[in-house]
Amino acid sequence: MKLRKNLQEIIKDLKTNENFKDNIVHWQVIEAKEAKHVPFPDAMDDKIKHALEIRGINGLYTHQATAFDAAVSGNSLVAVTPTASGKTLCYNLPVLQKILEDEKTRALYIFPTKALSYDQKSELNEMIHEMDAEINSYTYDGDTPSNIRQKIRQAGHIVITNPDMLHSGILPHHTKWVSLFENLKYVVIDELHIYRGVFGSHTANVIRRLKRICNFYGSDPVFICTSATINNPKELAEELTEKQMVLIDNNGAPSGKKHFVFYNPPIVNKPLNIRRSAVLEVRKLANEFLKNKIQTIVFARSRVRVEILLTYLQELVSKQLGPKSIRGYRGGYLPTQRREIEQGLRDGSIYGVVSTNALELGVDIGQLQVCIMTGYPGSISSAWQQAGRAGRRHGEALIIMVGSSSALDQYIVQHPDYFFTRNPETARINPDNLLILVDHVKCAAYELPFKKGDTFGETEIMDVLEFLTEERVLHLNGDRWHWMNDAFPASNISLRSAAQENVVIIDQTNAPVNRVIGEMDTFSAMTLLHDEAIYLHQGIQFQVEELDWDEKKAYVREVNVDYYTDANLAVQLSVLEVDKQRTFASTAAAFGDVAIRAMPTIFKKIKFETHENIGSGPISLPEMELHTSSAMLSMNPDIFNWDENRIEQGMIGASHALNYMIPLYVMCDPHDIHVYPQVKAAHNEKPTIFIYDSYPGGIGLSDKVYENSEVILLETISMIENCTCESGCPSCIGTESATKTAKSDAKQLLGQFCKQKH
Amino acid sequence: MSLKNKLNRMKTHMNLGKHPSPIQVNDQKENEEIPYFEKWLENDTVSFHFDGDYCFIREVRYPINHKHGLYAFSELKKVVKEWNQTSLEHPLSARGVKSEDLFFFDTETTGLGGGAGNTIFLLGYAYLEGEEVVVKQHILPQPGSEIPLYQSFLENINYETLVTYNGKSFDWPQLKTRHTLIKEHVPKLPEFGHFDLYHASRRLWRNKLERVKLSAVETDILGVHREDDIPGYLAPMIYFDFVERKNPEILFGIMKHNELDILSLITLYIHLSRKILQIDGYTEESMEIARWLDYLGKKRSQ
Incomplete structure (x- = not known):
């Protein structure tokens, strides 16, 4: 053997x-890195020291000690901590310290997922046990049994939850959490870097609501954030919480x-x-x-x-x-x-x-x-x-x-x-995305009335309140706006994705005993759960027998086939309004609002191993409409002496390359942004490349593209130049452009867009 | 709170001299501002002014021998007397309580569920007073006018025991929620005993009735038949319409609906008490009651 x-x-x-x-x-x-230790801070309670000593910890890493000092003296902070650097002590120590000093103290821990909350709870409870202290910590999320919820609300010193639960399960019911909100000293936000893009923009608004409620009950908590390495942890934490932050980045952990x-x-x-x-x-x-x-x-x-x-x-x-x-x-x-x-x-x-x-x-x-x-x-x-x-x-x-x-x-x-x-990327959020903002102003008005002159966080919202009054969602009585609607607004607002409804996936292999095996957002479902799609779950293949679009249910059955499916999406785009524009000799760059209509058209069956196309079929689903913001790069068509087809091929190639480079410059997932070329754009009849945000209303990505277009274009050109292929490959301009000249054409086009001179 | 209650209740018998009633019905100046005030007056409703704002209070009285469904209200006195004479321990027992101390209570809200923004726009209750049943309803003229609503409600309630239908999990917690938002400005919420007749009804009739809603219990058990009733689920829409147009006519239907709900609570409490106390001998509910008593006994001995 x-x-x-x-x-x-x-x-x-x-x-x-x-x-x-x-x-x-x-x-x-x-190479491995040595630890940087300091002795326990003098202010730290002996019970905590004792519990740490039981675990073989006789001192703190430098960043843990700095975080402790900052937090106990009432400063909000963000600690940048690589994996396995003992970041949990950055917040657990000051929180436990304050509870030992004053039994009434409450803390709220926010983790981006439920799985993380469970880990935290066990670790924290172990520590509390070793401290031999009367401190209660609980997770409070969708899985919490209803019979212990009341106890958690009243007696939980540390409540561990996630932004979604805070949004729909805690804030709208704040009157049942009086003892928490009256005594809230610390809010912990772990994995800060996750809160970017749409999710971050939503969460920033949830925190505005949290702070509003704290203010109502007379508390003003200190925020303790921890983040992986990103370029702008302090800025992100400040945008998310609208609090002054102390940056702690003296990591002393070994690796x-x-x-x-x-x-x-x-x-x-x-x-x-x-x-x-x-x-x-x-x-x-x-x-x-x-x-x-x-x-x-x-x-x-x-x-x-x-x-x-x-x-x-x-x-x-x-x-x-x-x-x-x-x-x-x-x-x-x-x-x-x-x-x-x-x-x-x-x-x-x-x-x-x-x-x-x-x-x-x-x-x-x-x-x-x-x-x-x-x-x-x-x-x-x-x-x-x-x-x-x-x-x-x-x-x-x-x-x-x-x-x-x-x-x-x-x-x-x-x-x-x-x-x-290179520095890691910059995380961006746009809490004032109008759709996101309005959603949360509604939730906030449900929680507490707004008064004339109130802002939401630092944002002026009188117009939003007046709009909601006209829409009969709010009622103005004297100088206060009150909620006047029979809905529970938080239940229709999901923090995680653009589509507010999910498609439930139902396995009917053992009908009539059907079981739910998962769910998917509607936009993905269009291309992944259409009729006849092969859906893979835990390595098992299922074929979609029926996608009930109205009911948002996909019925699947287990199959065993040697192919998977891949769907095409047809897109139509129109410009609604141009907000910003720079016009040059032969090109123009613009930024504004666009409407995109998307419809899946056909799907292909692709064989495993060889990846060859072995069949196709139509998809009949309704069109989805998206209103968002877009950057637009246009040029005069007569610069080159090319026919329309040649321009089109060149633009497809250029778009492909741009789509890969943009995420590097605006820190987003390639799916958060779309690049779409039109040889003759409807609004100006010129060859135009649109770069639009995938999320309704936009989250500021295309705006950044507009602001930084010259750098992005130059980098994209150099990427194409450095590619060793002859006339275009998946690693530069993609393979959709069929012409021989496509690679050099794409480069020339980009070069032309780049000439942003008058 | 008992002594204070008693003093309050008996104060009409004391020569304390006349003092102004909190309800200012005839102050022309204040009422000029209220749209459709005549219509409100016609519907037994007056306005209550407090802290620069107002709410409405409606009051109607029924003679004690008025029959609502199976029983006249006077039966309430009888069952309370029975409870005081038996040694049976039971969650609905009125032992140590006078029939005048029972407070039959129901609310109407602008939505479902227990969130902070679900507004109570009507607080309705009934109690026995001498030879009459008094029904009072405190009505919110528009969202935000809650200080007079809760002020008028809280300065008037002096009773021992709430009687509700599902009030333990809905009406009372929601009242607490809305009260929390303005607690700086109005009196504290009193402590109450609480008979929730929903739980009792479920025990007795869950096999008989498809859904143990109050309306089903009324029709199938209590012999209460309503004419032209506006269903409760329309309440939010009707209320919003009223807030916008100010004309209360459409709201009167909801007020009537709430009034009948409250009266049915009296009939239901009488009926449940008679079943539990076996006043009508052995009936089809007796098995369920035996099970219930058995369960209670076991729970006590634990």
Whole structure:
């Protein structure tokens, strides 16, 4: 019998094995870092010191001590903490200290997901137990049994929840939480960096509502935030909470040695510059680790990829390790399923997990040795977060990032300096997005009436209040606006996605015993749950038998086929209003409001392994309409002596390249932004590239594109120039442009847009 | 609070001299401002002014031998007397309570559920006074005028025990919620005993009735038949319409509906008491009552 290899042996192997070594384009060793300790602060209660000593902690890391001092003296703070740096003590210590000093003190912990709350509660309760103190901490979320809810409301010193529950389950019922709100000293916001884009913009408004209610009950809590490394933690925390923040970034935690490997799959088609699929390459690598029983986490960007990889890996190793030893983990699984997986990872019965970025968050899954990313996760901070899942508690760890063919991935894989030296991205939110703002003004008015002259956070909202009065949602009585509607506004507002309704996925394989296996937002459902779509769930294939669009239900049945499905979306765009404009000699850049109508048209069946197209069918679903903001880049059509087709091909290529580069500059997911070319735009009859926000009303991404268009265009041109392909490939301008000149045309077009001179 | 209550209740018997009633019915100046005031007056309603704002109070009286469904209201005195004579321990027992101390209570709100923004626009109650049943309703003229509403309500209630239908989980908590928002400006909420007849009705008739709603209990059990009743679920819409147009005519239907609900609480309490106390001997409910008593006994011995 062959002996199993350990991690060191595999690392050596990777460097020498013919199968792998040529594909490794960069090998970065990050050396271990020593801890920086300081003694316990004098002000800290002996009970806390004692509990820490029981755990073998005899001093604090520098950042923990700084956070303690700032928080107990009443300053709001944001602590920047890499994975496994003991960040929980940054907030637990000052909170416990204050409760020991005054039993009436209350604290509210906000975690972005339920899974994180559970981890926290157990850790915190362990600590409280060791302190031998009468302190109650509870999680309060959708899973909390109703018979203990009243006790939590009245007697919970520390209430652990998530923004969604705060939004719909706590704030609208604030009168039942009087003892919490009257005595609220600390609000903890963990994983601050997650609160960006739409979710962050919503959460900022939830915090405005929280602060309004605190003010009503006479409290003014200190905010303690922790964040992964991003470019603007202080700014983000200040925007989110509208409080002055102290930045704490003197991390004193040690870290183990890390190998960070950039891996580029081999080219299989030289002229087209097509590389072997990253998914297949990851399968090969993961197999190597799993068969040696090295705990490995594999990240993939989409749910579909997670499921495909899971299917592959389960096939490969199920004989050696058993089918349950490799699991999927992503949004859309039910909570019990997720909890079981987290448990399995901790106790070691699960060797491998394939995950979307749901696990990027600090869920405690113990010590994984290897992390493989299927493609660049989209942002530098996200990549570091995922990398942090391997070897989080010291020890050696291996991180492999496998580039896909996409332009962005190729850019990153071929520019390791960019990745290792550039500042991580800036997180942006736009709490004043009108749709989001109005939603939360409604919720806030339901909670407490508004008075003339009131602002919402720092935002003027008299117009919003007058509008809502005309819409008969509010009633003005004297100088106060009161809620006057039979609805419960929070229940119709979801913090997480644009679509406010989800499609429920119902498995009728064992009809009449149907069961709900998951849910999906409506926009994704258009292309993933249409009739005849193959939906993958935990590696099992289901075919959608019927998508009941009115009822938002998808009925699926288990099948066993050798293909997956991929849908096309047809888009129509019209300009509603131009807000900002810069006109140059032959080009123009503009920013304004647009309406987009999207409709799925057909789907293709694509065979596993070969990825060839083996059939297609129509999708008949109603059109979805989106009003949002957009940047527009136009040029005079007669600059080039090209026919319309040539311009179109060039623009498609240029758009493709832009779509990959923009997320680098505005810190967003590539799905948060769309790039859409029109050869003859309806509003000015000129060739125009539209770059619009995916979220209704816009969340400020396209505005940033408009403001920074010159830099973005220049970088995109240099990316195309640096691509080694002959006439366009998936790594630069994509493969949709069929003409030979497309690559140079795209470059010339972008160059023209770039000439922003009068 | 008992002594203060008693003093309050007996104050008409004391020669304390005349003092102004809080209800200012005839102050022309103040009432000039109130739209459709004549219509309100015609519907037994007066205005109550406080702190620069006002609310409405409607009062109607029924003679004690008025029959509502199966029983005349005078039966209430009888069952309360029975409760005081039996040694049976029961959650609905009125032992130590006088029939005048029971406070039959029901609200109308602008929405469902228990959130802070769900406004109570009508506080209705009935109690026995001498040879009459008095029904009082405090009505919110528009959202935001809650200080006079709760002031007028709280300065007038001096009773021992609330009798409601599902009031333990809805009406009373919602009252507390709305009270919390203005508690700086109005009297404190008193402590009450509470008979929730919904739970009792569920025990007795959940097999017989598809849904144990008060309206179903009225029709199928209590023999109360309403004519031209406006269903309760329309209450929010009707109230919003009233707030906008100020004409109370459409709201009178909801007030009538609420009044009948409250009167049915009296009949229902009489009926439940008679069943539990076996006043009518063995009936189809006797098995369920036996189970209930058995459950209560076990609970006590735990």
